Amino acid sequence: MSRPGRRADAVENRARIVAAARAVIATSGEVKLNAIAKQADVGQGTLYRHFPTREDLLVEVYRGDVDELVAAAPDLLDRYPPIEALSHWFDRVAQYARIKRGVFAAVEAGVWQQLSAHSIGPIGDAVTTLLAAGQADGTIRDDVDARDVILLIGYLTRLSDDEWDSRARHLLGVVLDGLRATGEV
Numbered sequence: 001m002s003r004p005g006r007r008a009d010a011v012e013n014r015a016r017i018v019a020a021a022r023a024v025i026a027t028s029g030e031v032k033l034n035a036i037a038k039q040a041d042v043g044q045g046t047l048y049r050h051f052p053t054r055e056d057l058l059v060e061v062y063r064g065d066v067d068e069l070v071a072a073a074p075d076l077l078d079r080y081p082p083i084e085a086l087s088h089w090f091d092r093v094a095q096y097a098r099i100k101r102g103v104f105a106a107v108e109a110g111v112w113q114q115l116s117a118h119s120i121g122p123i124g125d126a127v128t129t130l131l132a133a134g135q136a137d138g139t140i141r142d143d144v145d146a147r148d149v150i151l152l153i154g155y156l157t158r159l160s161d162d163e164w165d166s167r168a169r170h171l172l173g174v175v176l177d178g179l180r181a182t183g184e185v
Contacts, residue, residue, distance in 0.1 A: 014050045016040040021061050031058065123150065134179075141181050149179070 020040035025031055033054055037047040051057035127146035134140025152175045156168060 010050075013040070013042050013046055017042060017047055017050055017057070018060055018064060021057050022065070025058075025061060033057070131179075134181075139181055140179055144179055149175070152178070 017036060017040045020036045021031070024036050024039060031054065033047060034044065037044050040047070051060065127149045131140055131144060131146060131149070135142055153172065155171060
């Protein structure tokens with residue numbers, strides 16, 4: 001989407017940057033801005049003028065894909081019978097899911113790196129302490145570690161504000177039940 005007053009070349013550069021980012025996300029485990037700028041055939045300064053942070057770019061890719069996916073449904077229904085339109089839409093959903101996974105992985109990796117020194121270590125230590133105590137008294141499964149728990153509770157970052165109260169504690173209870181040693185209630 002172009003903003004009012006933007007030069008045509010700026011709009012084109014922005015579109016090329018987003019397209020290059022989408023391609024890099026779809027084909028690579030790492031999202032490096034210099035690779036995106038090179039693929040878009042723009043300089044790093046141009047990339048940063050449009051997207052001051054990596055997250056800004058990733059959010060733009062994600063939003064664009066959501067918009068395209070939503071817009072595709074009525075278009076496909078205009079061209080195909082409903083079941084066939086749905087089949088084509090599912091093909092697009094698969095493409096979208098791949099990009100979404102890449103965007104989320106890249107954003108999470110960036111956030112993970114920034115926060116790990118401040119929180120992950122101490123949180124992991126606290127979880128290890130709790131698990132060790134439960135494992136010592138036989139109430140916690142022996143085959144779990146702090147990383148398992150941190151991965152399991154990662155769902156909390158996916159909860160929206162309006163579902164937090166109804167799901168957060170309930171799902172933590174489900175995770176807790178899964179950590180219990182066999183026969184513990």
